[in-house]
Amino acid sequence: MSRLLVCPPDYFGIEYEINPWMRRSNAVNSDQAVRQWRHLMEVLEQDVGAVLERMKPVPGLPDLVFTANAGIVVGRKAVPSRFRYPERQREEAYFEDWFRGQGYEVVTLDPGRFFEGAGDLLGFPDTWFGGYRQRSDIRVFPTLSDWFHREIIPLELVDNRFYHLDTCLCPLSGGDLLYFPPAFDRYGREALAERIVPSRRLVVPEVEALRFACNAVCVGKHVVLPAGCPETEALLTSRGYLPHPVPLDEFMKSGGSAKCLTLALD
Amino acid sequence: MMQDQETVLLQGHIIDSLILAKVLDTILMMGGTFDLQDMQIGKTREEPSRARIIVRASSAKLLSEIIHAIQPHGASVESERDCRLSAAPADGIFPDEFYATTHLPTQVRVHDQWVEVEGIEMDLGIRVDSVRLNARTVPMGEVKGGDQIVAGREGVRVIPLQRPRDRDVFSFMESQVSSERPHGHVISDIAKRLAQLRTGFREGKAGSKVLLAGGPAIVHAGGREALTWLIDETFIHVLFCGNALPAHDMEVDLYGTSLGYGHAAGRVVPHGHEHHLRTINRIRAIGSIEAAVRSGVIKTGIMAACVRRGVHVVMAGTIRDDGPLPGVITDSVEAQATMRRAIPGIGLALLVASTLHAVATGNLLPATIPSVCVDVNPAVPTKLADRGSFQAVGLVMDAASFLRELARELGWKP
Numbered sequence: 001m002s003r004l005l006v007c008p009p010d011y012f013g014i015e016y017e018i019n020p021w022m023r024r025s026n027a028v029n030s031d032q033a034v035r036q037w038r039h040l041m042e043v044l045e046q047d048v049g050a051v052l053e054r055m056k057p058v059p060g061l062p063d064l065v066f067t068a069n070a071g072i073v074v075g076r077k078a079v080p081s082r083f084r085y086p087e088r089q090r091e092e093a094y095f096e097d098w099f100r101g102q103g104y105e106v107v108t109l110d111p112g113r114f115f116e117g118a119g120d121l122l123g124f125p126d127t128w129f130g131g132y133r134q135r136s137d138i139r140v141f142p143t144l145s146d147w148f149h150r151e152i153i154p155l156e157l158v159d160n161r162f163y164h165l166d167t168c169l170c171p172l173s174g175g176d177l178l179y180f181p182p183a184f185d186r187y188g189r190e191a192l193a194e195r196i197v198p199s200r201r202l203v204v205p206e207v208e209a210l211r212f213a214c215n216a217v218c219v220g221k222h223v224v225l226p227a228g229c230p231e232t233e234a235l236l237t238s239r240g241y242l243p244h245p246v247p248l249d250e251f252m253k254s255g256g257s258a259k260c261l262t263l264a265l266d
Numbered sequence: 267m268m269q270d271q272e273t274v275l276l277q278g279h280i281i282d283s284l285i286l287a288k289v290l291d292t293i294l295m296m297g298g299t300f301d302l303q304d305m306q307i308g309k310t311r312e313e314p315s316r317a318r319i320i321v322r323a324s325s326a327k328l329l330s331e332i333i334h335a336i337q338p339h340g341a342s343v344e345s346e347r348d349c350r351l352s353a354a355p356a357d358g359i360f361p362d363e364f365y366a367t368t369h370l371p372t373q374v375r376v377h378d379q380w381v382e383v384e385g386i387e388m389d390l391g392i393r394v395d396s397v398r399l400n401a402r403t404v405p406m407g408e409v410k411g412g413d414q415i416v417a418g419r420e421g422v423r424v425i426p427l428q429r430p431r432d433r434d435v436f437s438f439m440e441s442q443v444s445s446e447r448p449h450g451h452v453i454s455d456i457a458k459r460l461a462q463l464r465t466g467f468r469e470g471k472a473g474s475k476v477l478l479a480g481g482p483a484i485v486h487a488g489g490r491e492a493l494t495w496l497i498d499e500t501f502i503h504v505l506f507c508g509n510a511l512p513a514h515d516m517e518v519d520l521y522g523t524s525l526g527y528g529h530a531a532g533r534v535v536p537h538g539h540e541h542h543l544r545t546i547n548r549i550r551a552i553g554s555i556e557a558a559v560r561s562g563v564i565k566t567g568i569m570a571a572c573v574r575r576g577v578h579v580v581m582a583g584t585i586r587d588d589g590p591l592p593g594v595i596t597d598s599v600e601a602q603a604t605m606r607r608a609i610p611g612i613g614l615a616l617l618v619a620s621t622l623h624a625v626a627t628g629n630l631l632p633a634t635i636p637s638v639c640v641d642v643n644p645a646v647p648t649k650l651a652d653r654g655s656f657q658a659v660g661l662v663m664d665a666a667s668f669l670r671e672l673a674r675e676l677g678w679k680p
Contacts, residue, residue: 126311138285138340142278142314151311153283156339187284194282 002219004044005073005098005263007055009037009065014254018085019163021255033250037065040224040246040258047244048222053265055098061091066256067263068166070095071117074148075266078104081117084135107147115140118263119164121152124171127195130154131165153195155188161210166259170214172223176200176239178216178232180209202235212248215257226257269299270329270380271322271373271425274341278314281307286317289336298323298332318344349374349421351394351414358407364391365416367403368424369633374401375421386632387606392416405606407599436636436659449661453668456616456638456659457675460501463613467503473613475503479627480665481620482510483642485524489618489666490515490567491680492673497571501676502616504608505572505579506623509546509587509594512555512579515568517545546589554592555579580604584622606630614638619665621646640668 013028044050058064069088071080078099083089099106109115120136121144123129128150132138134157141152155165159182162168168183177196181189181203192201204213213232216225223236227245236243248257280286293300304318319341323329333343352361369388373380376396383392383401390403394414401416409415416422436455466474484493496502514524522530526538549558558564559573572579581594582601595601609630615637617624624639628650631637639647640661647660661668670680 133338138278138338139342145278145312145314149312151279151282153279154285154340155283156288185288187288191283 002049003051003053003265004217005053005055005067005070005265006041006261007065007067008057009033009251010057011059011062012037012065012251012254013062015062016085016087018087019255020161021252023253026253028250028253036246036248036250037261040248040261043224043244043246044217044219044262048217048219048224050217050219053102055094058094061094063088063254063256064091064094065251066119066254066260067095068260069117069119069164070263071099072121072144072148073099073104073118073263073265076103076105077107077147079107079109079115079117079144079147082109082111082113082115084114084116109140109143113137113140113143115144116164119166119260122166122169122171123150123152124175126151128152129165129169129171129192131157131169133157134160134163153191155191156185157183158185158188159183163255164260166215167212167255168209168214170216170218170259172202172218172236172239172241173220174239174241176202176241178202178204178214178223178235180204180206180214182206183209202232202239204229204232204235208232212252212257215259217258217262224258226252269322269324269425270326271320271423272329272333273303273344273346274319274321274333274336275316275344276319276339276341277316278340279308280315280317280340285339286315289319289339289341292336292339293319293321293332296323296332296335297328346375347421348376348378349394349416350418351396352417354409354411354413354415356411358409359411360391360406360409361415361417363417365419365422366390367392369631371425371632371634373423373425374416375423376401380423385606385610386634387609387630389629392422405602408603449663449668449671452659452661453671454675456614457672459614459636460496460672460676464499464501466613467500473611475611475613476501477504477506477608477612477615477627478502478618479506479615479620479623480511480618481508481623482514482524483619484511484665484669485514485518485568486527487619487664487666488529489669490518490524492666492669492678494566494568494571495673495678496669496676497568497575497577499676499678500575503577504612505568505577506605506608506627507579507581508620508623509581509583509590511620512569512581512591513542513546513589516549516555516558516564517542519564519567519570520545520548543588546591549591550589578608580608582623582626602626602630616640617646617650618668624650640665 012033014022014024069081071078080096114137116135120131130141130152132154138154141154145152162183168180170178208229211228212226213229216223221242223241224244227247233243299322301320306316308315367390372383376399381399381401385403387403390405392401393404394401463474463476518524521541523538523541526534528535552558555569556573559570564570583590583594583596612635617639624646638659639650641647642664644662
């Protein structure tokens with residue numbers, strides 16, 4: 001059974017611009033955002049069978065809805081994020097409080113070392129990948145590797161539209177990898193190719209990568225992804241996965257989609 | 267060429283992620299170079315790897331650009347401390363734990379800056395003027411009480427030599443010392459160097475002078491004409507020798523013998539053993555070798571050529587010397603200091619047939635100066651060539667054969 005941390009979008013909106021997707025002029029339709037979020041929750045709970053833990057939204061923190069950036073959780077140990085932008089640094093205390101309130105052992109990184117949680121750290125059971133350069137600092141990965149006893153392969157993010165690793169790479173439960181290669185440099189692409197055989201590398205076309213096809217939630221054979229990515233769905237189906245497209249375009253205005261809206265707890 | 271450098275550390279899963287490759291490629295692509303030091307590779311997939319990388323660049327600006335470019339990939343500059351300074355307790359005495367130099371380029375950290383040590387030479391101390399940010403080697407005998415001398419190894423870095431760009435005998439690390447190897451190609455490469463350096467010398471280029479340190483065997487064995495020709499053709503600019511080389515050279519001019527052996531006759535001549543004493547006495551009466559040449563008393567040979575061509579001659583005496591000749595420095599500390607002053611500007615050193623002068627000169631030379639040691643006794647080239655330098659070549663052969671072959675390569679027609 002999969003548990004996910006989520007936060008209702010009561011105060012979601014575009015109040016600042018910290019990635020190329022955000023435009024304050026591109027206002028969020030709040031009602032529509034709430035409808036889309038609820039639909040996502042229904043799919044996760046009913047179709048996928050995930051258990052949802054809901055955080056209390058906080059006025060003035062529009063991006064608290066993107067719980068993937070709360071931190072990283074393995075077993076009962078949680079490392080809260082240290083955000084690069086001051087706009088999101090205010091979220092840190094709330095995420096940390098939530099972890100402590102739930103009885104997690106909270107381990108904190110040195111101040112000044114940016115790390116944006118599961119947005120930049122995801123992987124297979126034995127090998128993790130760490131996105132760096134846009135948001136997280138590569139220097140956090142050796143520390144996290146030591147704390148969690150996992151190999152972490154750092155991957156440089158070279159396209160600022162794909163500013164978190166979970167916007168361009170999604171490891172799937174069967175050992176397959178959904179990803180958009182141009183978001184990485186030659187070294188990153190080669191490192192991935194070294195680890196994952198070609199038949200398991202599912203390359204998302206650019207048009208769908210820009211709809212955040214890779215920002216998908218995989219639970220068992222279920223893959224919840226933003227709507228409008230038919231080629232990605234076909235790729236997933238061909239490897240035996242069950243795609244669940246969900247319209248999430250209100251959240252794309254902020255540069256986030258299905259995966260950004262959840263944090264895997266165990 | 268001196269380079270700026272900085273040590274950086276890189277750790278994590280840097281091998282499989284190709285982060286190490288990316289950092290090293292970045293350094294090279296930007297025009298820098300690197301040395302990988304202390305590479306520790308994780309034994310399991312979980313265990314991180316660590317690399318200590320020395321980054322070098324031709325300027326401080328380029329170095330800073332390179333460091334700036336590799337920092338986002340996790341390279342962090344190793345924190346470094348200033349060198350420790352200790353006052354010399356008295357004249358001629360280093361403080362305890364003084365740092366003893368090698369013959370490799372060296373820098374010391376003073377007020378957070380790496381300062382080049384001037385006058386690099388092995389087995390000296392380093393005196394630092396921390397106000398002027400200046401560091402210079404100092405021999406034990408020349409240190410003054412209160413001088414600030416580098417102590418310990420902290421804040422001192424020794425820079426390994428870059429492999430030379432020229433593809434000749436000096437660019438291969440084999441310090442060949444063997445009487446059983448052909449010498450032809452080695453001598454041919456040395457000749458090419460001499461020709462290049464002479465061109466540089468004529469154009470006033472720094473580091474184009476050629477030093478020859480030689481013993482009297484050059485004269486006894488029949489290398490005098492070849493060496494004279496090399497000096498006359500301005501291939502040699504500095505000569506280090508003792509009392510014997512000039513004495514026997516001028517003996518040949520005055521008596522046709524060296525150590526009493528008739529060069530033309532090919533045998534020992536009666537009372538020939540007196541000839542070098544009479545030669546020395548004659549020159550002492552005239553007052554100097556230069557005066558003897560200028561007045562026409564000495565017309566041919568090595569010393570005459572040196573005077574004609576303005577070669578800087580340093581004659582260092584020993585306890586077995588007869589006379590000695592005027593100009594021979596009998597105080598060995600003063601002789602060493604005079605030789606040391608003649609080293610700057612040298613681009614190649616030929617150490618021929620003299621254990622004493624070859625070893626003394628070898629000790630004074632920084633590793634950056636290519637050197638050729640020629641001796642019939644393999645122990646001498648072995649001692650000198652085995653100094654951890656890319657550019658020390660040893661030849662086990664007779665001095666006259668070496669000089670004659672070298673001169674012939676450069677156009678001498680005996």
